[in-house]
Amino acid sequence: MTPSTSDRPPAVELCGAELAFGERILWRDLDLAVRPGEFVAVLGPNGAGKTSLLKVLLGQLPLSSGTATVAGVPAHAGSSHVGYVPQQKTLDEGVPLRGRDLVGLGVDGHRWGTGIRYWKTRKAAVEAAIAQVGAEAYADAPVGALSGGEQQRLRVAQALVGDPQVLLCDEPLLSLDLANQHLVSSLIDRRRRDHDTAVLFVTHEINPILPLVDRVLYLVDGQFRIGTPAEVMTSEVLSELYRTDVEVLEMRGRLVVVGTGDAIDALGSAGGLRPGEGVHHHHEDH
Numbered sequence: 240m241t242p243s244t245s246d247r248p249p250a251v252e253l254c255g256a257e258l259a260f261g262e263r264i265l266w267r268d269l270d271l272a273v274r275p276g277e278f279v280a281v282l283g284p285n286g287a288g289k290t291s292l293l294k295v296l297l298g299q300l301p302l303s304s305g306t307a308t309v310a311g312v313p314a315h316a317g318s319s320h321v322g323y324v325p326q327q328k329t330l331d332e333g334v335p336l337r338g339r340d341l342v343g344l345g346v347d348g349h350r351w352g353t354g355i356r357y358w359k360t361r362k363a364a365v366e367a368a369i370a371q372v373g374a375e376a377y378a379d380a381p382v383g384a385l386s387g388g389e390q391q392r393l394r395v396a397q398a399l400v401g402d403p404q405v406l407l408c409d410e411p412l413l414s415l416d417l418a419n420q421h422l423v424s425s426l427i428d429r430r431r432r433d434h435d436t437a438v439l440f441v442t443h444e445i446n447p448i449l450p451l452v453d454r455v456l457y458l459v460d461g462q463f464r465i466g467t468p469a470e471v472m473t474s475e476v477l478s479e480l481y482r483t484d485v486e487v488l489e490m491r492g493r494l495v496v497v498g499t500g501d502a503i504d505a506l507g508s509a510g511g512l513r514p515g516e517g518v519h520h521h522h523e524d525h
């Protein structure tokens with residue numbers, strides 16, 4: 240980290256944050272300051288409140304107490320400083336959108352004036368975002384005809400088109416093959432390195448992004464830990480969080496977590512690892 244990075248205000252800041260639904264507290268006393276350009280992985284089992292955390296930062300869910308600040312202002316819906324990359328979902332063949340139309344949906348042009356000037360700036364921003372993800376070759380194809388990986392690259396472009404200071408990613412690698420997982424995560428990594436965009440990356444599987452992760456926020460049943468992967472992804476810390484014996488094994492640069500009761504165990508211990516598997520909690524589609 241350069242000194243100039245630490246001098247700047249955090250890209251995302253949660254202070255004493257609590258989120259509860261009725262009696263049920265998802266998390267409380269959460270303090271987290273994400274630096275510009277920092278890559279934070281948000282991990283935890285189903286229902287821990289990972290997606291809800293992103294919703295708070297997107298201004299779609301209010302905190303029960305505490306504050307959430309994004310790019311220096313309270314989290315609010317429609318912020319042009321925030322880009323959002325959702326899960327990969329296959330778009331129907333019949334969807335009458337071209338790649339560049341999908342990217343254009345990410346434009347929030349109120350900053351760009353009106354009339355001709357608006358359209359010129361908009362077009363340039365869409366082109367730049369398409370170039371950032373290397374999608375020029377299929378930007379004019381109907382999105383329904385594109386592969387899952389190509390669609391997901393366009394969704395990253397859609398998230399980048401507004402030149403965000405913060406990128407919120409909700410399992411963006413889900414159902415992508417290994418090559419596309421690598422491609423999409425490299426795009427996100429390059430964005431934060433080139434533009435100092437902070438990244439919050441919700442995932443059930445840390446291995447595909449492990450080399451990129453600066454810090455981990457691990458949420459389990461109201462408890463959480465924040466630290467580097469080496470600090471958090473240990474048998475001791477995860478056993479404390481899950482309140483049961485959990486073992487973290489390192490195998491050829493990948494982490495395997497055994498004992499959480501999640502499907503992670505089946506993947507980690509039954510029959511050995513296949514490529515692309517590792518720390519992998521059970522996942523249901525939303």
Ligand SMILES: Nc1ncnc2c1ncn2[C@@H]1O[C@H](COP(=O)(O)OP(=O)(O)OP(=O)(O)O)[C@@H](O)[C@H]1O
Pocket residue numbers: 260265283284285286287288289290291292523
């Ligand atoms: N608006 C709401 N009202 C009541 N309960 C909610 C609401 N939104 C989410 N929840 C509950 O909060 C819990 C956390 O949901 P969330 O989607 O944040 O979990 P998650 O960690 O992202 O889980 P997953 O890994 O399954 O995606 C869930 O039990 C969910 O049912």
